[in-house]
Amino acid sequence: MAERRTLGAAFALSLVVALAALPHLLTYSQQEILVFLVINVLLVMSYRFLALTGEWSLGHVVMMGVGAYASALAAKRLGFPVPIAMLAGAAVSAAVAWVLSFPLFRMKGFYFLIGSFAAGEVIRLLWKRFRDPFGGPKGLKRIPEIADIEWGVLQVDFFNPVAYYYFCLAVVSLSLWLLWRLERSSIGLTFHAVHWHDGLAASVGVDTRRYRTLALVVASAFAGLSGALFAHYVGAINPTRFNIEEMVYVLTWAIVGGTATFYGPILGVVMLTVLNEVVLRKMGLEQARPLVYGAILIAFVMFLPRGLESVVPRLARLRLRRPGSARA
């Protein structure tokens, strides 16, 4: 037990060091990709949180957009300091999700999926339709970035991808820690119960609707936060950035990684980002990105439906067996 704890601490420490050192090993454009990767980790992990209850949404990227628009408008129009605006963005996302939960949770399974897609499209079309305040099809531009910090020797310019990467890493780590705590609490167990048999859960007093709503609201809050992180880094957002195609990417990350474990979706998004930005870009095949994603989606659903995460224990077992068999 103590040995395991030491091992875990060592692993955590090396992870921190690796994550801190990572941007310094990369080119400028790779650093920018790294920022987006960290933001996408939060997005896909919030998606998984909802999936714990067994519901799959097609409106999650729109919830990210709600956070992005709300945060951008709070900073631009209302003059909120950017970090406060980001929290406001997450809160607005949560509130919108709460309102949507009333119609959407009259649906289940496949119909929830279609309903969430329709609700998301309505929101997206509203951004498109109303130039004031959403900027119409062209969206919002000149979204303020986080104010530079100048405290004596400590000077941070958040336009610099490395600085913003550290900021995102801190925010996302904290968010993941919160999601992890929730999942490990009685709430997480109840989510599983709602997923596997909502009737049985209700029979012992679980208000299944309330728990579905809770999952949707929390997931949307963190999706909104990821949208806010995105908006204030890129400086411009538009309705197309949050369309169904982007949703399909999130779905692909979740399916490729798997959603049964906490690390599954992270595995998915990291692997696919590496594939995308390193392999495809090097080979000059960026045009073929949807083709590759489509083939990967199909291959995983047909041949590895539980995702990459289901391969990890098998690999670990292989590694354990080798010294074991030598002893025997």
Place this chain on the structure above:
Amino acid sequence: MEGLVKRFGGLVAVDGLDLSVRRGEIRGLIGPNGAGKTTTFNVISGFFAPSSGRIVYRARDVTGLAMHRVAAEGLVRTFQHSTLFLEMRVRDNVLVGRHLQHRRDLFTALRQGGAWSAAEDRERVEEILAFFGLAAYGDALAAELPYGAQRALGMAVALAAEPDMMLLDEPFAGMNPEETRRMMELVAALRARGITILLVEHDMQAVMGLCDAISVMNFGRLLAEGSPAEIRRDPKVVEAYLGSSHHAA
């Protein structure tokens, strides 16, 4: 338990049924196929809302309450067959049953994190597992249990909710004589803990051997009510059963 009264009108499945169960008894609800037993059961437990009529439990009107609210009133049902959280561990199945005993707000949950299941919760879960003879299976997946143990687990989940009254939906269905005998002991032991029991059942032998009183339904109505001995002698019951039980049994 002040009494349980239900009346229906307009619903074909259950037609103006009056039923009252005394506190602490084991009451059997029997009848030929299609008599409306299961519908009655589903209405009491909040699975369906009744079209009319009233359900009173401990002087509180629970008519038409959602299932989770009925459970919160202390009235917990079980399901037919292996209705479990099959992909979850046996211990976690029972832990879900403890739902009503937890504080469940977001901030408590955040504070608790992984250490949420208080010692008393754990203790109770182990005690319940032992009571149902499942102690050895704690870490197994519910799907991996033998059939009899799965049925016991279904009751363990319900018992974990600390009900005053349990509604058992065909607890003996599909069981071999040995499993049936075990289950009868368990039901009797539950009553010994002070839990009132209403069970719907096909297995006549088990019902006769176990219940303090029996209500017989036919065509959505109450046909007869009384002790097992009375019911066995009742010509109306004999007739209803001879009419349909040849293929039903």
Place this chain on the structure above:
Amino acid sequence: MTELLLQTIVNATYAASYLALVAVGLVLIFGVMGIINFAHGEFYMLGAYCVVALYADLELPFLLSVAAGLVFVGLVGIATERTLFRPMRDNPLGGLVVSIGLLLILQSLATLGFGVRMEHIPPPSQAVLTLREGVGIPVQRLNVIFAAVLLLGALWLFLHRTRWGFALRASAQDPEAAALQGISMGQASRIAVGIGAALAGVAGALTAPLVRTFPYMGHSVIIAAFIVIIVGGVGSLEGAVLAAVVYAFVHTFVTTFVDGVIADIVGLLLMLAVLIVRPTGLFGSRDRG
């Protein structure tokens, strides 16, 4: 005002006709396989590109190009059924994901083959039939309406007057009933997906000269088709045709008298309303639960 009203009715009828073709195919596939085909808009797009390749580029006769579109997309459908849909039968989530994968692949292939630019397709007929002063319908659109009525009529006859059609309808309800007709589930689904895809393909081919033809053109069509099949009651062919008419009229009228984006929103709200009133769809028997 009367002219505008009449003209809008004419336009809505045209929209209803090709939408019905697309939606009926979607319902057919769903009925037999339990899969909602997200790539159905891409079948439509493939049909349009058949016309681009054969009619606009190779200058073959228009009608021949449309027929080729029907056959080609039908074959694509049969191939899809065999490779992707059959392993996912009655697994709505899995079916959804593989069809999204297919959607991405077909879009990419169209982009790689033809580029993302909008195709210019000269309409085979420039004639406009004038119904009365200020109300006209291009002959090309009229042809789409005729073709849709003809094809849907043929489909109805096929489903109600032939052994195969009966098997198809039966297998949507009960696989064993289809087997009794001596037709296997595999054959039934092959026919269903083949016909469903062919109908989308022919709709795309017919409308190619009338709409903006580009690799992502399936997007707006699939959303409209989803709305139609939900409103019409998932699994009902007659319902889909009726809902296509209702949706096309609502959408066209709102577009004409308010604006296009509001029309899209109204359509989506219509679908949400149906989902709220009947959370499992109007015909909930195929619910995933």
